[in-house]
Amino acid sequence: MSNPWKEAEGRQPIVMRMIENSLLRDRVAHAYLFEGDPGTGKKETALLFAKSLFCREPLDGYQPCGACINCRRIQNGNHPDLHVIEPDGLSIKKEQIQFLQQEFKKTAVESGWKVYIINQADKMTASAANSLLKFLEEPSARTAAFLLTEQSSLVLPTILSRCQQLTFRPIDSSELKQRLIEEEINVPMASIVSKLTNHLDEALQLAQDEWFAQARLVVLKLYEGLKGGRLSAIVSLSEEFHSHFKEKQQVSLALDLFVLIHRDLLSIMTGEEKGLAFPDRLASFQQDALHLSAEALADRMAFILEAKRKLSRNMNQQLLMEQLLLKLQGGHAFV
Structure with missing residues (x-):
């Protein structure tokens, strides 16, 4: 049986070590910014981190079990205390951040934690970014934010300063080749495209x-x-x-x-x-x-x-x- 945490450690050892230390020492920051190329596992890692915070029976004190009700609900995308924001069209709009703020005024349903993930955080409109900034300036207890981006330079410096930044390393050629083969790309094609790009999504598109x-x-x-x-x-x-x-x-x-x-x-x-x-x-x-x-x-x-x-x-x-x-x-x- 696969172990998502161990797999993530293999792909992003430095990031996962820092996350492990935060969990074991009970020093979870109120906001994280995950930066890295497409396909480097930013969203998957944010969800793993969230599972660790919500898990009822963590392994070794920090790894999510993957089997409890909280882990399963996060995996299925229907945990009431975890909110994921994606761009609405080409951008993340102020209304989406305001909705998030309203949700966080409510008491946590399943546990003491409330978590939100903002994917492609660099695509926030100016008004959305300013609205989020106010949210970050006054963090609630046991609240964790994960901002995911491929280009941190496009995120407001004032937001960056309030986040713990973790950089995801690019996928190396051999790892990318293996992931392509797992996606049923034949060996000759997986071999060539893994030499031309280190982006999983781009590699898949090229291979097909x-x-x-x-x-x-x-x-x-x-x-x-x-x-x-x-x-x-x-x-x-x-x-x-x-x-x-x-x-x-x-x-x-x-x-x-x-x-x-x-x-x-x-x-x-x-x-x-x-x-x-x-x-x-x-x-x-x-x-x-x-x-x-x-x-x-x-x-x-x-x-x-x-x-x-x-x-x-x-x-x-x-x-x-x-x-x-x-x-x-x-x-x-x-x-």
Whole structure:
């Protein structure tokens, strides 16, 4: 049986250690601000913290049991003393904060605690933020607030100063890959997208995008074309590459995929074959690595990164890719 607390400790050890200390020492702050990228577990952690405060039979004195009535009601989203505020449309409005204040004037129903979670706190309107500020300035006993944000710089400094701030670290590549596999993303796709982003939601979107799946295949075909000689590479480029990668951002992504191919080759050369971006191409890449020196591989990666820099300076995309292929094949330098 899974243990949500232990899982959270594995993903955010520093944050969970601070929460554990607060609970064990009975020094729960009246307001917390959780900051971090999407998919780093801010809301899940806030709910775990709330369960710890409400739990009737905590494990080791602080971990929620997950089975008592309070834990189950929080899990099901219907505990009367826990309120979650989400943006109404594009923002969190003053009326939502005022409703929260009215609710908190009532006596706690199930326990001595009252907790509220404000998701995407940076999306509060100015009037909502000012209304919340008054609420934070006069905290009630046994009340805990959790403000969640991806951008603390957009939250009023006066609100920040009244919160204990905890920063959630980004998900690392191997952890993200495992979480994608748990979401039924196949291993090759989970491997590649976990190298391109550390945002779970963004990774899921990319992994389920048919255009991206085709982009991966087009880049691999272009790479194979390079091995077949200049003509085949140019033909592959002209026939498929430019029809698929039309926008500047798309070409930049294609170059990122090219870099990842060459990083895999380098990993294979150094005997580090775990964590490849293209694990399904291992056998083929092993053969390719036999015919490349480390110096030649480093040159190739430098050429691709130089192409990315030139792309950022708005060089013509088609000309840039043609010159890159020539460079990779020992042709002329960039102009």
